Amino acid sequence: MNNNWSVSAIGRRLTERCDALAVFSESTDALTRVYLSKQHRAAHQQVAQWMIGAGMRIWHDAVGNVCGRYEGVRAGAPALLLGSHLDTVRNAGKYDGMLGVITAIELVARLHENNQRLPFAIEVVGFADEEGTRFGSTLLGSRGLTGQWQDDWLKLCDVNGVSLAQALEQFGLPVSAISRAARSAQDFIGYLEVHIEQGPQLEAAQLAVGVVTAINGAKRLNFTINGQAGHAGTVPMAQRQDALVAASELVLAIETIARARNVVATVGQISCKPGAVNVICAQVHMSLDIRAADDRQRDQALTDILARAAQISEKRRVQISEACFYQSDATPCDVTLQHYLQSACDKVQGQSLSLASGAGHDAMAIAQLCPVGMLFVRCAGGISHHPGEAVLSDDLGLAFLVLDDAVRQLAESPISG
Ligand SMILES: [Zn+2]
Structure with a gap:
């Protein structure tokens, strides 16, 4: 294995990028980045730069998600969607959400570096709102992408009395264009999301990563x-x-x-x-x-x-x-995607552990469009939604290798049925 592919080198790079994104915050003493804020714009611009550097074509969709596409062997082919969210709770940690976007970009960067194309395109998405911190309703970004956006959300107000409709307009996103964010089921073959566990099970099992069976x-x-x-x-x-x-x-x-x-x-x-x-x-x-x-x-x-x-x-x-x-409702993860992730875990860390997710994730919304799979990464003490959120850099490297291996299995044998 070339040195660039060592677990520690990859882990370091992913950690550095999580650190770099944590700078985009409402205040300097705590990480808070909410939907349609100045910090949202700045973080998404940084992510877009990384996507461009990884050889992707980028765009910002009509609800404020940042998206990138890396074509497959045949231009215009359906895509494997990878990603997670870029917004945070108040006084958040640096990995919840961001890790999944950064890992996905790294995967594309390495394909690009080696001039490799897969039988499908890869799209990476950084969802603009998952936590619902500002308007109280969660998954606004992913539900915009799946066409589940509901117009009555536009009346929701933040603590300053600014409505979601006003905030969208102020951000430069016309309310009349929201439906353009909706993608169709034919666009995607599946969705994979890497996310910190936000619970204590992987740490107790002394494993870096685990495969999600369902989201509660x-x-x-x-x-x-x-x-x-x-x-x-x-x-x-x-x-x-x-x-x-x-x-x-x-x-x-x-x-x-x-x-x-x-x-x-x-x-x-x-x-x-x-x-x-x-x-x-x-x-x-x-x-x-x-x-x-x-x-x-x-x-x-x-x-x-x-x-x-x-x-x-x-x-x-x-x-x-x-x-x-x-x-x-509870969201089951796709059995084939679970199988590919499990077999990748077996190769990379010698064993695999399956667990349900107690927290909600963007994958719940995306399951309306295509099969979904999730990989959890161990976090210290299971602590999340807190500045004490911590991961081991090598665990991030291992998570990357598992994702990469699962994507390559998918390239050899796509999801059937
Ligand atoms: Zn999250």
Whole structure:
């Protein structure tokens, strides 16, 4: 193997590029890059430069994704799509999303360097929004590409009251042209995404990479709890309709039910009004995120939670209402793509491990268009969505070799059926 192909050389190069992208951030002390921001534009320009350097033709699509194409033996052939997202949560790590885009560009760069063409084209995409940090709705970039974009999202507003429609226009993306981002199923033979695991399983197994079997389904709801404000000094405890105490009971019930039903459920946002030290809380807004590998299991847990909410509402004389604002069903990964990734893992790291993804990914949206596969990379302590996110440079090198091998297997024997 030539030196350029050594695990450490590849790992170093991928690490350097993740570091370079982390500079495009709202603030210097924490990495935050949200959809349709100045930093979005700057990061995408950098990625486009790397794509051009790798011999790709590039464009920015109508919802702000950055795309590159490297033709196969026959120009205009359907493409294998590779990529991930370039946006981040607030105070993020450097690898979530970016790693998948950078690894994909590196793969094309090496084909280009060796003047190699495959039986299919390769397209690399850096999705502009996966996390939903700015407008609260996730996968805006990938759902733009698959034609699943919904016009009612345009009314969603960020914390400053800027609507998605306004933000798109300000970014130079006319709302009337959004549908042009949609691609068709005939354009792609499949999609592969490299992503950090964001969990502890690979580390526990002492493996650099693992193959994803399915992405768990999720639902997100907002609860509103209406009680009665009152003087903190004069209203006796027994006569209170305290919305925050009711919310607290519901949060604990959610934890108990999630454990019993073997799902994961999280209340990550809560706010209360009027929010004064000497006033009984009149209203609470709180979120719920609930996920499982099996949609029925998730929905059973949610039914239990809503039944418990009704009991709490009656007991505490508060009104509890809820609205589901996000739903994704579990997404199985393609069996052939899993097989190619597994056999590549066997070659590169001596064994293969299969695992389900607890986090959502762009592959969920792309599965509407074509077969999808995902490769997970070990991250330290399973920590993600946090500046402490860390990977071993050599693990990135191994992930690259696995991806490269899987793509070459695909070139020899495409997905059938
Ligand atoms: Zn991600």
